[in-house]
Amino acid sequence: MRRATFGAAAAGLLAALFTAAPAQAxxxxxxxxxxxxxxxxxxxxxxxxxxxxxxxxxxxxxxxxxxxxxxxxxxxxxxxxxxxxxxxxxxxxxxxxxxxxxxxxxxxxxxxxxxxxxxxxxxxxxxxxxxxxxxxxxxxxxxxxxKWNAPATGGGTTVPSGFVVSEAQFNQMFPNRNPFYTYQGLVQALSAYPGFANTGDDTTKKQEAAAFLANVSHETGGLVYVVEQNTANYPTYCDWSQPYGCPAGQAAYYGRGPIQLSWNFNYKAAGDAIGVDLLNNPWLVENDPAIAWKTGLWYWNTQSGPGTMTPHNAMVNHAGFGQTIRSINGSLECDGRNPAQVQSRVDAYQRFTSILGVSPGNNLYC
Known part of the structure; x- marks a missing residue:
């Protein structure tokens, strides 16, 4: 994440596995x-x-x-x-x-x-x-x-977690995902922001979930990358003007997680919000799936970046998916700056809303 936006280049494939209880056949x-x-x-x-x-x-x-x-x-x-x-x-x-x-x-x-x-x-x-x-x-x-009606679900999917995206749908969205990004980790993270994908009618809830996961997919190459790939950037994310400095080290605040959290001040703010000391231990974001997901949800629900509203508010108030792009990376992508990147996000969103069985709504572009 740059000062107002998140970086997309990332790597470092981790293999921490958290296994959810399987559904019955x-x-x-x-x-x-x-x-x-x-x-x-x-x-x-x-x-x-x-x-x-x-x-x-x-x-x-x-x-x-x-x-x-x-x-x-x-x-x-x-x-x-x-x-x-x-x-x-x-x-x-x-x-x-x-x-x-x-x-x-x-x-x-x-x-x-x-x-x-x-x-x-x-x-x-x-x-x-x-x-x-x-x-x-x-x-x-x-x-x-x-179209088929299958015995496991009566033609749909059950969501024991209460989240509008089932584990099967999550796996369909991210067939090549890094094992670090577990469905269980995402579900565990939802308690930090109970309004996420849980505000408004069923369509709105599913549209918001699809919008978040589409932007995440774009930022991480389909949930493949856990940490920023360009290690040369690592020392650049320390703002020594902050009174707390960079206690974990000059090069410790590189991009991590589903929306590539970066900069010492963002680690401080996200950690304070979710109750974890990320300023002193930023590595938690690349070692704990639930914490990683919570940092993504922190930005989604509380930060407007270069936009005028949080991505959460953009979706629940029906401003459209395009405003989520503006809030995440609008200064580099919107208003014709990089239409290919915008299209990549829109394509993922339309694919995910199709999986969830809802329309994508209006105002898809920024």
Missing amino acids: ATGSITGLDGKCLDVAGASSANGTPVQIYDCNGTNAQQWTVGSDGTIRALGKCLDVVDRSTADGAKVQLWDCTGGANQQWVVTAAHDIVNPAADKCLDVTDRNSANGTRVQIWTCTGGSNQ
Whole structure:
């Protein structure tokens, strides 16, 4: 974070793991286009058996287990994308469970079933509801041939944490994230700012969550980077004019966390707000996922940066996503200064609101 904005270059992949309790698997039919069931052709459990849609008949060929491990199984085998393809039109089959990315699926609140590795939706070929029509993956369009009701969630997602983003949706948003950025850490951080993604109607709550996570995604390369990459910058973030100086060292206040907290005075202010001594121990932001998330939420909920309002107020008062960009990095990106960076943020926001099943609203640009 520069004096009024946050830097985006970062690195330092940390591997601290905090494991949340898994949800229970559920078994039943998966229904889709025109009420047809996801079906294993011929009820065969052989590797490579096509997966299709068919009239619902209650047989084992149509009984699917949606597991907490991201797999969808029938007849003891996994729903699998042929040849690990990520291309539009890649067919889906049954195969021995291998743990591969082509066997990982996320059921979203918008009734999509998504393969995060391909970033594509389970899709009925050519929108054809005839018995025996093959199922494939395709770029998500929101069409009826990509909508499913799955047994684990009744077609949506459950959110035991009370947060409007489920763990499955979080994983879909950040399929390549650094393990440091845990969903559990984010949920633990929410208590510091209870109004975040919890103000207004359900649409407003989801839009705010999507807006925060979209900006975070842009700042960290998809939640990949934990610390600032350019180490040459590290000594520059100490403002000795502050009465408390830089007790952790001249080069200790480099960018860290989901919105790259930097400068000694920002560490002091964020630490005071969340009740942690970050001025003397700034390394907590790169070692504790909950503290890292809290620093991002601190800025989001309390700082306006180069803008005229906090990002939180921009979303709950319906000023639009563009004002969150202005508050985070407007002096370098808005008003035509860097339209490509603005577009990157908007693209992430639109993708995340789609995952959450809400419209992005108006005034997306700054």
